Amino acid sequence: MPKDPQIETKPATTGFDAERFFRRMGSIGHGQALAMEWRRQGADWVELALPWRADLVGDEEAGLMASGPIFAMMDNATSLATWRRMGAFRPSATLDFRIDYIRPAKSGRAVIGRGECYQVTRSIAFVRGIAYEEKSDDPIAHVAGTFIFTGPVWRG
């Protein structure tokens, strides 16, 4: 996890523009239902945000967001991070994903998800990430997962 990530507004080091991809794909289906938002990207990481909404609540008594929406955001952020690292899109499927809930999220607050791809092999991408509200050194959750590639790299 980058300790102090440099904010890059343009993809300077990779040919894959995660922001453009997100704006196309994020506007359909589950991403649209959750109203996920774009934040920023680095060489091997991507940040998305999930604004708090009453219909994302999983624990009504405590007013806490369910983990499903956070899971979905981290799945998307880490996939985008994989293509950032590779510099190109490659079709993949989530093989496994683990979330550890470090502390409860605060009710009414947006959750930011930073996904990082730390290794790519011929078949597998290894990813990790954190979800936090304001400070990345005070996360609410850690994630780790793997993706398996289901087709060749898309060139051009």
Next chain:
Amino acid sequence: MQPTLPPYARLLGIDFASHDDGEQGPPLLVMPFSGNVLGRPGFLHGGAIAGLLEMAAIVALLEAATGNPSIGRVKPINMTTDFMRGGRDTPTFARGIVGRLGNRVANVDAIAWQDDRDRPIARAHMNFLLVPNTPA
């Protein structure tokens, strides 16, 4: 007793499904295919599958904890999900199985399938912290 599903479950369209004749066991949940749970075209989003598995684990745990006055709230500690097959445009079923209900921790599995229960599309393992009821 069927617990009330939270707002997030309603967003996904999750509801209780009726058991097959004479079948016992934890509550069965169903999530219809809809635009709200779509990932890449024609397939379920992994996050929606994880959301369904989480709900199945929680309702199974709440049912198992029913009648145990010392258990107040349940708090998820972690969740590990394996994706085994792509989820297609058909209803998805899920059920949780409580492996162990201890005094402080519960270990719960959940499994999701579509047409064939013997061909699951995903499974999850969750650990929960059991928060004791504070005596009034």
